[in-house]
Amino acid sequence: MASSSSSTVSKTTLREDLTCAICxxxxxxxxxxxxxxxxxxxxxxxxxxxxxxxxxCPQCRQEFPNKSFQTNYLVAGLVExxxxxxxxGYLKSLEKRLKDHLDSQKLRKEEIITMIREEEKQxxxxxxxxxxxxxxxxxxxxxxxxFLQVEEAAVLQQMRRDQEVLVQSLGxxxxxxxxxxxxxxxxxxxxxxxxxxxxxxxxxxLPEFNSRPQLQVRxxxxxxxxxxxxxxxxxxxxxxxxxxxxxxxxxxxxxxxxVHPSLQLSRDRTQVVENExxxxxxxxxxxxxxxxxxxxxxxxxxxxxxxxxxxxTKPKWDLGVALETVDRQxxxxxxxxxxxxxxxxxxxxxxxxxxxxxxxLPISSRPQRIGIFIDFEVHxxxxxxxDDMRLLYSFSNGPKEKAFPFFSTCLSEPxxxxxxxxxxxxxxxxx
Ligand SMILES: [Zn+2]
Ligand SMILES: [Zn+2]
Numbered sequence: 001m002a003s004s005s006s007s008t009v010s011k012t013t014l015r016e017d018l019t020c021a022i023c024x025x026x027x028x029x030x031x032x033x034x035x036x037x038x039x040x041x042x043x044x045x046x047x048x049x050x051x052x053x054x055x056x057c058p059q060c061r062q063e064f065p066n067k068s069f070q071t072n073y074l075v076a077g078l079v080e081x082x083x084x085x086x087x088x089g090y091l092k093s094l095e096k097r098l099k100d101h102l103d104s105q106k107l108r109k110e111e112i113i114t115m116i117r118e119e120e121k122q123x124x125x126x127x128x129x130x131x132x133x134x135x136x137x138x139x140x141x142x143x144x145x146x147f148l149q150v151e152e153a154a155v156l157q158q159m160r161r162d163q164e165v166l167v168q169s170l171g172x173x174x175x176x177x178x179x180x181x182x183x184x185x186x187x188x189x190x191x192x193x194x195x196x197x198x199x200x201x202x203x204x205x206l207p208e209f210n211s212r213p214q215l216q217v218r219x220x221x222x223x224x225x226x227x228x229x230x231x232x233x234x235x236x237x238x239x240x241x242x243x244x245x246x247x248x249x250x251x252x253x254x255x256x257x258x259v260h261p262s263l264q265l266s267r268d269r270t271q272v273v274e275n276e277x278x279x280x281x282x283x284x285x286x287x288x289x290x291x292x293x294x295x296x297x298x299x300x301x302x303x304x305x306x307x308x309x310x311x312x313t314k315p316k317w318d319l320g321v322a323l324e325t326v327d328r329q330x331x332x333x334x335x336x337x338x339x340x341x342x343x344x345x346x347x348x349x350x351x352x353x354x355x356x357x358x359x360x361l362p363i364s365s366r367p368q369r370i371g372i373f374i375d376f377e378v379h380x381x382x383x384x385x386x387d388d389m390r391l392l393y394s395f396s397n398g399p400k401e402k403a404f405p406f407f408s409t410c411l412s413e414p415x416x417x418x419x420x421x422x423x424x425x426x427x428x429x430x431x
Contacts, residue, residue: 310422315348322406
């Protein structure tokens with residue numbers, strides 16, 4: 001608004017500046033006198049003709065020795081511009097330009113309003129997602145807190161019980177000692193009485209000491225009590241807690257019914273490596289026969305699961321999840337559309353996500369262990385560098401039906417020593 005009113009002011013001033021003080025119209029053939037005032041050539045000539053005396057400026061009354069003036073082409077040009085800008089054609093085109101401008105501004109406004117609505121919707125989505133995540137994080141921490149609270153209460157309760165047993169035992173011992181003292185005192189007085197009357201009676205019956213103080217609470221019992229609770233308590237609890245993690249790292253095994261005949265499984269089915277020759281195998285629709293793949297024995301359909309795979313410095317592999325229904329007899333591209341959610345490594349340093357086309361991932365950390373997490377509630381499959389638990393990639397369109405952990409050793413390059421893939425088991429599970 002400010003710029004449009006200031007341009008109106010400057011235009012009015014310009015028009016006034018270009019107006020002849022004699023005819024009050026825009027200059028026609030403007031000329032400049034020695035005093036720098038301008039007039040139409042025709043107006044000043046007529047004015048001077050009507051004068052009897054010397055030539056003078058009708059504006060400032062300065063006198064001049066002769067009736068001379070200078071044509072001012074600059075002012076003449078400005079006058080032409082102002083006249084042109086006031087012409088009907090110009091005004092019409094200006095009007096059209098303004099209308100076009102108005103229309104385009106209206107359109108732009110509509111576009112921006114649509115953008116605002118969309119962003120407001122996104123804002124709501126972010127808030128909703130944030131609230132859901134908060135609930136999720138809280139509930140995970142609550143589970144940990146709850147575990148610790150229950151364990152703490154149990155340890156303290158057991159400790160109080162143990163303490164009570166010791167106290168009661170010591171109490172009973174004290175009671176029996178007091179009883180013994182009392183008995184001894186009675187005996188003492190009986191003996192004293194007997195001693196004082198020993199001259200009058202030959203028959204003196206000496207009292208017997210009958211009290212049998214119960215077993216004493218030994219120093220060892222107190223030491224045992226102390227050493228039962230002076231322990232690496234946090235580690236002990238952490239080990240218990242590890243087993244209660246939901247999800248904690250699953251101890252998976254390879255499924256020998258699915259393994260490609262060129263792959264060799266270890267006896268405990270936690271390690272797979274390429275074999276030089278094809279091994280004999282039972283025909284079976286579950287077996288991969290085109291690509292050097294294998295699945296885990298454990299499949300999932302609901303819930304949340306996490307497992308870790310040791311890849312060491314192996315330069316090539318594909319890891320992830322495959323639907324139970326994938327065609328094991330065909331050679332297919334690994335992508336969610338074909339029932340595979342995978343992370344892959346080639347040439348020891350090129351990581352990519354199994355989309356079509358591949359999504360290259362800028363991973364420079366060269367993880368030796370890969371963590372894979374599947375959440376059926378939110379249909380997500382995520383990959384982590386299990387060395388530091390940094391997220392590597394996440395699919396948000398994960399499986400909606402039964403799926404199995406998937407592994408491909410890939411074929412080694414000629415001359416390269418095949419390296420195995422390990423299913424990592426944590427010894428803590430068996431403790
Ligand atoms: Zn004039
Ligand atoms: Zn003048």
